Amino acid sequence: MESNATGATEPTDATEAGDDLAALGRVGVIGSGAMGIGIAQVAATAGHPVSLVDSESAVVAVALERLGATLERLVSKGRMTAAERDTVLARIGAVETIDALPECSLVIEAVPENLELKREVFAQLAEHQPATTLLATNTSSIDIGSIADDVTEPERLLGLHFFNPPPLMRLVEVVHTEQTSPAFVDHAAALMQTWGKTPVRCASTPGFIVNRVARPFYGEAQRLAEAGVADPATIDAILRDRGGFPMGPFELTDFIGQDVNLAVGTSVWEQTEHDERYTPTLFQQQLVSAGRLGRKSGHGVFTYAADGTVERPEPDAALADRLVGGPIETDPLARTVAMLVNEAADLVHRGEAGADDVDTAMVLGVRHPKGPIAWGREIGFDVVADQIAALDAAFPGGRYRVSPALTDGSLT
Numbered sequence: 248m249e250s251n252a253t254g255a256t257e258p259t260d261a262t263e264a265g266d267d268l269a270a271l272g273r274v275g276v277i278g279s280g281a282m283g284i285g286i287a288q289v290a291a292t293a294g295h296p297v298s299l300v301d302s303e304s305a306v307v308a309v310a311l312e313r314l315g316a317t318l319e320r321l322v323s324k325g326r327m328t329a330a331e332r333d334t335v336l337a338r339i340g341a342v343e344t345i346d347a348l349p350e351c352s353l354v355i356e357a358v359p360e361n362l363e364l365k366r367e368v369f370a371q372l373a374e375h376q377p378a379t380t381l382l383a384t385n386t387s388s389i390d391i392g393s394i395a396d397d398v399t400e401p402e403r404l405l406g407l408h409f410f411n412p413p414p415l416m417r418l419v420e421v422v423h424t425e426q427t428s429p430a431f432v433d434h435a436a437a438l439m440q441t442w443g444k445t446p447v448r449c450a451s452t453p454g455f456i457v458n459r460v461a462r463p464f465y466g467e468a469q470r471l472a473e474a475g476v477a478d479p480a481t482i483d484a485i486l487r488d489r490g491g492f493p494m495g496p497f498e499l500t501d502f503i504g505q506d507v508n509l510a511v512g513t514s515v516w517e518q519t520e521h522d523e524r525y526t527p528t529l530f531q532q533q534l535v536s537a538g539r540l541g542r543k544s545g546h547g548v549f550t551y552a553a554d555g556t557v558e559r560p561e562p563d564a565a566l567a568d569r570l571v572g573g574p575i576e577t578d579p580l581a582r583t584v585a586m587l588v589n590e591a592a593d594l595v596h597r598g599e600a601g602a603d604d605v606d607t608a609m610v611l612g613v614r615h616p617k618g619p620i621a622w623g624r625e626i627g628f629d630v631v632a633d634q635i636a637a638l639d640a641a642f643p644g645g646r647y648r649v650s651p652a653l654t655d656g657s658l659t
């Protein structure tokens with residue numbers, strides 16, 4: 248396959264496109280915000296020439312300056328040589344507009360989370376890039392099929408969902424629509440491996456894997472606090488110290504931002520036609536309407552001093568002892584884990600992701616101590632099914648529906 252003047256190549260089918268990606272074709276990145284510049288760094292470090300486009304040229308300049316400073320820190324820590332830093336920076340160039348983007352093997356879009364904006368970007372890309380250019384969106388929550396509407400050859404459109412910050416987070420969800428060519432999915436996944444990432448595959452389902460399966464981690468804790476079963480500090484301590492989660496759900500949502508976490512949950516709820524499983528809690532809605540957004544506003548579930556020190560009540564260890572191992576309705580750990588397993592089982596049951604990919608995604612994406620399917624296998628899927636059924640009896644209404652995969656033997 249020949250290179251053209253820009254260093255890009257012209258594949259003629261999906262297989263050749265894959266060869267082209269492996270041959271370090273040019274990567275275009277649209278949007279140079281938090282995610283775009285990180286993705287550009289990863290692609291350039293993997294050896295690709297990278298063209299970065301942002302609607303605000305000043306933003307690109309600042310992003311490149313920051314990247315220079317980041318790489319400088321890596322050099323001073325001995326994790327990169329000055330020559331490697333120069334090579335990576337030299338591979339990244341800014342381009343004014345999408346129309347002016349040279350031919351690319353792959354373009355990754357990372358503009359703000361807005362369907363209309365993304366559709367405009369892809370319509371322009373489809374018009375100006377060759378039909379064989381693989382087009383990817385880094386959306387966290389928008390249905391990728393709906394972005395594909397204005398794309399000619401929609402079989403080349405998929406999601407490459409990087410996690411923040413892209414250079415440090417290994418996980419990439421490779422998300423396909425009903426139209427995406429399986430060959431392109433294979434090639435994108437293989438490419439992510441050459442970039443040092445761990446790809447997992449999933450269908451374009453609300454929240455993909457991580458943002459879908461993680462919902463009960465927050466929702467169960469909020470419901471338990473709302474019902475007065477335990478206070479947030481005690482629930483956090485149970486999940487952290489006895490469950491092995493790196494942070495409890497309240498400290499984690501304070502860290503993420505209650506508004507950001509609520510927006511993700513609400514998006515999943517809306518995209519699932521208001522499935523009761525994802526109904527936002529009053530607990531979190533009230534926090535957000537009171538401006539208690541978490542660390543960034545100095546006050547969320549807990550209070551944060553200017554230096555970031557958290558002020559929170561001591562967990563009630565005696566209460567934790569009584570709750571853990573007690574009835575499922577009031578056991579924060581068993582109830583949360585059962586719901587994580589159930590959610591993951593449903594995703595696998597619907598054929599939206601494979602069991603191993605779900606486990607990998609939850610461990611790498613949100614650092615859960617175990618993948619939910621492996622956890623369910625350990626507990627016993629029949630035990631989890633009984634726990635969910637007991638929760639359904641206690642709290643009827645559809646939130647606690649037993650996944651068919653827990654009882655049909657398909658996961659064992």
Ligand SMILES: NC(=O)c1ccc[n+]([C@@H]2O[C@H](COP(=O)([O-])OP(=O)(O)OC[C@H]3O[C@@H](n4cnc5c(N)ncnc54)[C@H](O)[C@@H]3O)[C@@H](O)[C@H]2O)c1
Binds near residue numbers: 281301358361386408
């Ligand atoms: N921030 C995260 O933690 C995170 C994690 C995973 C995925 N994402 C997703 O990645 C995408 C980008 O998020 P972000 O946090 O980097 O956003 P951001 O706001 O930091 O950056 C977006 C950039 O896009 C630029 N832009 C806007 N319109 C443009 C256009 N028409 N053409 C070119 N550039 C344009 C903006 O000037 C800005 O620099 C979103 O879809 C988001 O959901 C974000």
